[in-house]
Amino acid sequence: MTVLSIIRDCLDALLHPSARYDALTRARHRAFMAPRLLGSLAAFAAFPVYLAMRGAPSAVEVAAFAWLIAPIMLSWFLSRTGRYEGAHVLSSLALSGLIMAVAITTGGIESFAAVWLVVVPLEAALSASRRVAAFASLLALSCAGMLILVSQLGWLPVEEPSAAQRGLLMAFGVASATLYAAGLAFGAESLARTSVALLSREEERYRLLARNMSDVISRHQRNGAVQFISPAAEAMLGISVAQLHGHGLFDRVHVADRPAYLTALSDAARGDVRSVEFRLRREPASSERGQVDFIWVEMRCRPLDQDQGRDPAREAEVVAVMRDVTDRKHSEQTLDQARSAAEAADAAKTRFLATMSHELRTPLNAIIGFSEMIAQEQALMLGAAQRKEYAQLINDSGQHLLSVVNGILDMSKMESGNFEIASEPFAPRASLLHCCNLLALKARENGIDLVTDAPQDLPVMTGDPRAFKQIVLNLVANAIKFTERGGQVSVSAAVTGSQLTLRISDTGVGIAPDDLKRIGAPFFQAGKTYQRRHEGTGLGLSIVKSLVALHLGELTVQSRLGEGTAVTVKLPLVYTPPQAKPVESKVTTLTPVPRQELQKELHKELREELNDQRHDQPAPVKKSA
Numbered sequence: 369m370t371v372l373s374i375i376r377d378c379l380d381a382l383l384h385p386s387a388r389y390d391a392l393t394r395a396r397h398r399a400f401m402a403p404r405l406l407g408s409l410a411a412f413a414a415f416p417v418y419l420a421m422r423g424a425p426s427a428v429e430v431a432a433f434a435w436l437i438a439p440i441m442l443s444w445f446l447s448r449t450g451r452y453e454g455a456h457v458l459s460s461l462a463l464s465g466l467i468m469a470v471a472i473t474t475g476g477i478e479s480f481a482a483v484w485l486v487v488v489p490l491e492a493a494l495s496a497s498r499r500v501a502a503f504a505s506l507l508a509l510s511c512a513g514m515l516i517l518v519s520q521l522g523w524l525p526v527e528e529p530s531a532a533q534r535g536l537l538m539a540f541g542v543a544s545a546t547l548y549a550a551g552l553a554f555g556a557e558s559l560a561r562t563s564v565a566l567l568s569r570e571e572e573r574y575r576l577l578a579r580n581m582s583d584v585i586s587r588h589q590r591n592g593a594v595q596f597i598s599p600a601a602e603a604m605l606g607i608s609v610a611q612l613h614g615h616g617l618f619d620r621v622h623v624a625d626r627p628a629y630l631t632a633l634s635d636a637a638r639g640d641v642r643s644v645e646f647r648l649r650r651e652p653a654s655s656e657r658g659q660v661d662f663i664w665v666e667m668r669c670r671p672l673d674q675d676q677g678r679d680p681a682r683e684a685e686v687v688a689v690m691r692d693v694t695d696r697k698h699s700e701q702t703l704d705q706a707r708s709a710a711e712a713a714d715a716a717k718t719r720f721l722a723t724m725s726h727e728l729r730t731p732l733n734a735i736i737g738f739s740e741m742i743a744q745e746q747a748l749m750l751g752a753a754q755r756k757e758y759a760q761l762i763n764d765s766g767q768h769l770l771s772v773v774n775g776i777l778d779m780s781k782m783e784s785g786n787f788e789i790a791s792e793p794f795a796p797r798a799s800l801l802h803c804c805n806l807l808a809l810k811a812r813e814n815g816i817d818l819v820t821d822a823p824q825d826l827p828v829m830t831g832d833p834r835a836f837k838q839i840v841l842n843l844v845a846n847a848i849k850f851t852e853r854g855g856q857v858s859v860s861a862a863v864t865g866s867q868l869t870l871r872i873s874d875t876g877v878g879i880a881p882d883d884l885k886r887i888g889a890p891f892f893q894a895g896k897t898y899q900r901r902h903e904g905t906g907l908g909l910s911i912v913k914s915l916v917a918l919h920l921g922e923l924t925v926q927s928r929l930g931e932g933t934a935v936t937v938k939l940p941l942v943y944t945p946p947q948a949k950p951v952e953s954k955v956t957t958l959t960p961v962p963r964q965e966l967q968k969e970l971h972k973e974l975r976e977e978l979n980d981q982r983h984d985q986p987a988p989v990k991k992s993a
Contacts, residue, residue, distance in 0.1 A: 480541025
């Protein structure tokens with residue numbers, strides 16, 4: 369352990385608690401106390417030597433040596449209070465008082481001690497305070513003025529030292545003042561070196577944080593211009609930091625998000641803390657030139673200086689922290705899509721229940737009602753014509769129920785992927801004319817003209833003829849259903865490239881734009897004004913859409929409310945079913961069973977089924993009158 373380290377530890381023990389946790393403040397307090405304590409101790413050590421050489425001291429000399437206790441008191445004051453500027457003010461007063469006492473007794477302004485007045489403002493410069501330095505300078509000038517005034521008024525002692533003594537004292541004054549000023553200079557240099565080292569260390573620390581943080585830290589003017597941005601922006605946006613200064617960052621903000629971006633910065637400049645999310649254009653990789661890539665960024669900004677209101681002329685600045693939240697945004701979009709899908713499924717269930725409650729209840733009521741009337745024909749005295757009419761109504765209601773159930777089953781098969789397409793060659797013209805002929809009577813009863821345009825040279829196509837007929841029947845039946853009396857339904861077919869184009873148009877009620885987006889959804893029926901005027905489950909167009917998709921075709925619906933609807937279907941002339949993956953069979957060996965054993969097994973199973981049915985039958989109940 370060296371002497372300097374011992375002295376440093378002793379000085380650190382004298383420091384005020386407020387200065388122990390700040391390296392720069394600790395160095396300043398140490399630089400204030402060290403020279404004063406050492407100077408006072410050296411003066412006290414030299415006092416006996418001075419007495420041996422001088423002899424009996426005068427009262428002024430005793431007072432001067434007694435004044436050397438002041439630096440010790442100043443060090444004690446700083447150690448107890450921690451008031452650094454106050455200690456420098458007291459030090460300037462003590463040094464000026466000592467200089468004045470010595471100068472008055474040794475020649476006034478011409479004294480060797482007057483040179484020390486220059487040291488007073490130099491010592492105050494170590495306080496790093498303009499007020500203390502200005503006070504010390506004014507104090508030194510005031511003391512010099514007082515010495516000049518005392519010399520002019522003749523209030524100085526009559527005794528004057530000889531020229532040799534005066535020269536010796538002047539040399540001592542200049543040398544001592546120079547040495548003290550040199551000590552102050554070394555102290556100032558030490559403080560400056562400590563300050564630079566601490567600043568460099570802090571800069572290195574902040575540079576380490578700025579370069580290794582994934583978040584981007586930026587400093588903005590009120591208009592959004594970037595004054596500083598951390599190097600993390602290069603990894604986030606793929607460009608250099610220099611290109612983001614000024615309005616470079618603003619130019620990369622998505623046009624739709626720029627108002628929110630500027631509003632957040634403006635509000636933060638007024639003293640509020642704001643958070644905003646916007647999109648930033650990221651520089652694409654070299655292999656993806658020409659593509660525009662945007663990322664979502666969350667920016668939290670606040671005013672740079674909370675006390676900026678004290679200086680009205682100072683322009684407000686904002687510090688912001690930006691973070692890439694693209695993954696979170698994608699997750700939110702996925703959740704929104706899942707929520708929309710769940711809401712659509714719930715709406716489909718509601719539509720299914722609403723539709724089925726009407727489509728099933730009405731024919732069932734008809735079947736039950738008319739069958740009860742036929743069962744009570746003797747009591748009601750029904751004729752043959754009435755029984756035939758009721759039976760026909762029951763049959764029509766049953767057919768309607770069968771079509772509803774078939775539609776639901778077909779739709780469920782398509783949604784589950786179990787609907788199979790039986791591809792085979794067939795003539796589309798014959799199938800189209802057959803479907804139109806089946807619906808011609810219904811069109812005639814509704815007072816609608818059904819016009820069919822099928823060229824003779826339509827080629828043979830490969831696909832499922834049953835599905836093709838179902839597509840045509842559903843579309844033409846819908847067109848007839850929603851066309852008013854006196855209207856027209858047109859059915860045309862043509863070959864376009866390698867596709868067969870079917871177009872079914874009508875002059876009916878049409879579809880509203882909002883409903884047109886949802887056409888093809890299961891159990892959805894467009895419109896509110898005509899929704900219950902026509903029967904239907906809302907599955908027709910949905911089944912058509914699924915059948916067209918299974919044939920790898922396209923379906924387009926164009927409509928205007930009150931002007932009619934046109935449905936265009938494009939089917940490939942040659943449908944090639946997708947290759948299904950072969951399923952490994954788990955059956956390796958089949959052992960033939962003799963005919964006699966097989967017959968015995970079948971008879972045994974039949975007997976067991978008859979016994980089970982006999983046990984399952986309810987016991988006969990005796991009816992009493």
